[in-house]
Amino acid sequence: MNRTKIKRRVGKYEVGRTIGEGTFAKVKFARNSETGDSVAIKILDKDKVLKHKMAEQIKREIATMKLIRHPHVVQLYEVMGSKTKIFIVLEFVTGGELFDKIVNHGRMHEEEARKYFQQLIHTVDYCHSRGVYHRDLKPENLLLDASGDLKVSDFGLSALSQQVRDDGLLHTTCGTPNYVAPEVLNDRGYDGATADLWSCGVILFVLLAGYLPFDDSNLMNLYNKISAAEFTCPPWISFGAMKLITRILDPNPTTRITVAEILEDEWFKKDYKPPVFDEIEDANLDDVEAVFKDSEEYHVTERREEKPTSMNAFELISMSQGLNLGNLFDEQGFKRETRFTSKCPANEIISKIEEAAKPLGFDVSKKNYKMRLQNLKAGRKGNLNVATEVFQVAPSLHMVEVRKAKGDTLEFHKFYKNLSTCLDKVVWKTEQDMEEKK
Structure with missing residues (x-):
């Protein structure tokens, strides 16, 4: 191997290996050279963002994310721009994905599954109350921190792969279809809050069953199963959990259970301790505006240093x-x-x-x-x-x-x-x- 490895710096961050990829973005591991702290940097291509007319939406979503400080949401620290790229600096979460636990140890006991589901619902409710919807809740976005607590990633950043049309509703059929609500698949527009809840129901099923409620190698068959909410709970799931899952996986978004009703559910309420945390009143949003300005003075410096392979x-x-x-x-x-x-x-x-x-x-x-x-x-x-x-x-x-x-x-x-x-x-x-x- 005679190639050289490029060492890259973005402002005060030393950028390392790629840890994730999406349609519009790449996520890289990085280190803050001033503090030594590890971060994750989501890198977006400015041209793609502008071509898809997403600048205003991304600006709005990033600004909103800076105002959200929740113990179970991956924190957004800052945003920077160069001539061609947008860099979103995020908290680096070390505990891997929640679903790795199922891959390694099989399905979860109800107490453990309930704890994660409670953390998920509290997070979803908090973000929805601030007008932020995830729209793409799936295993890759459910991480664990060093203490084994849930950290939801990409909350509010899903605009990077979604579009809002003139009717004000969201339209998308991308992502992993197994977790997607029926109203999202039929592409007549949907409400972000009720669609997020459906995904939470699929996640709860997987935690308790160890497999997906809707699965078929034929995509049309899979869509039909989701649209009819055609699934069967395994016998080891308790009646209380089964009843709750059935109320969440209601194919009709207008009759689907709401967060307020979930919080009153007997199975859900057992040992429920909502997290206590300080909300921030104000956040500096100057960097969000600066990202989309073309003037050189607002651009972060990007440097590349060649290193041996x-x-x-x-x-x-x-x-x-x-x-x-x-x-x-x-x-x-x-x-x-x-x-x-x-x-x-x-x-x-x-x-x-x-x-x-x-x-x-x-x-x-x-x-x-x-x-x-x-x-x-x-x-x-x-x-x-x-x-x-x-x-x-x-x-x-x-x-x-x-x-x-x-x-x-x-x-x-x-x-x-x-x-x-x-x-x-x-x-x-x-x-x-x-x-x-x-």
């Missing part, structure tokens, strides 16, 4: 799970991205991944030591996209990052299990690993 020890430690790099099959901390190390040459690793991915139904595109694998099976949970990159750690040791770029998290876990079986011979195993396999 090999990863330094600090980066390696920060990316690894307790430094046990060789363990491909470790399910602890199994997130929307995972890594393994290999002593094979980089080109051989790329070829092996390609060989393994094609029979699984993936189209492969390659550039340098990066690959993009796209599931050709149309419509299934929004086409799974997987990004991989090979890094050089030492002259004869490479680290491979496998990351979900698009699609459903549970689907990514399934794909990765299949891939890991095919790559068994590529992965570097220590003597200890060999002993454990005997």
Whole structure:
């Protein structure tokens, strides 16, 4: 590997690896060089935003998000602009996705599921009361902090993938269809608040059942099941929880249960302790205005510094799970991205991944030591996209990052299990690993 790795700085932030991707945005890990704090930076392309006539909407949503300080919402710290980009600086949440718990340990006990559902409903209610709707609640947007509490991401920033038409209603059919309300799918416009509640109902079902209420590999069949609210609760879900889920997953938005009614529900109220926190009265919104001004004085400086391709020890430690790099099959901390190390040459690793991915139904595109694998099976949970990159750690040791770029998290876990079986011979195993396999 003779390529160089570019070190990028945006204002006071050192920008690192990509941790997420969306239609309009990329999310990168970054570090505040003044305080040493970790943040996530959502990077938007200004031209795309202006082309889709979204500038005013994004400005409004970012301004609103700066006014929201809720313990279960990922905090928006500041927003910056360069000539071509918009940078939204967000709180970096370390505990992974809520749904990783289900992937690793199966469905949740009712007490645990209820705790997360209570946190979710309090958050949704608080944001709705301030005119902020999520419109795209799904597993990827439900994170956990270091204490294991819920942090909802992208609240109010979903305008980046949605549109409001002249009738004042929202119109979208993008995102993961399994979590989307029937009125959203029929594209006659919908109310953001009732649509958010439907998604909360699907999330509660998944926490308690360990699988989706509406699922079909055929997209039309899936739409029909959602429109008719055709689902069955498994026998282990209690009657109280089942009754609540049924009232939330009402295909008619006008008769669907409201947040006020959920707060009075007997199953929901058990052990409910709403969070106590200080609301902010005022926030500085100067940076929101400055982002869209063309004058150079408002632009943040972007600098690129070339660095050798090999990863330094600090980066390696920060990316690894307790430094046990060789363990491909470790399910602890199994997130929307995972890594393994290999002593094979980089080109051989790329070829092996390609060989393994094609029979699984993936189209492969390659550039340098990066690959993009796209599931050709149309419509299934929004086409799974997987990004991989090979890094050089030492002259004869490479680290491979496998990351979900698009699609459903549970689907990514399934794909990765299949891939890991095919790559068994590529992965570097220590003597200890060999002993454990005997």
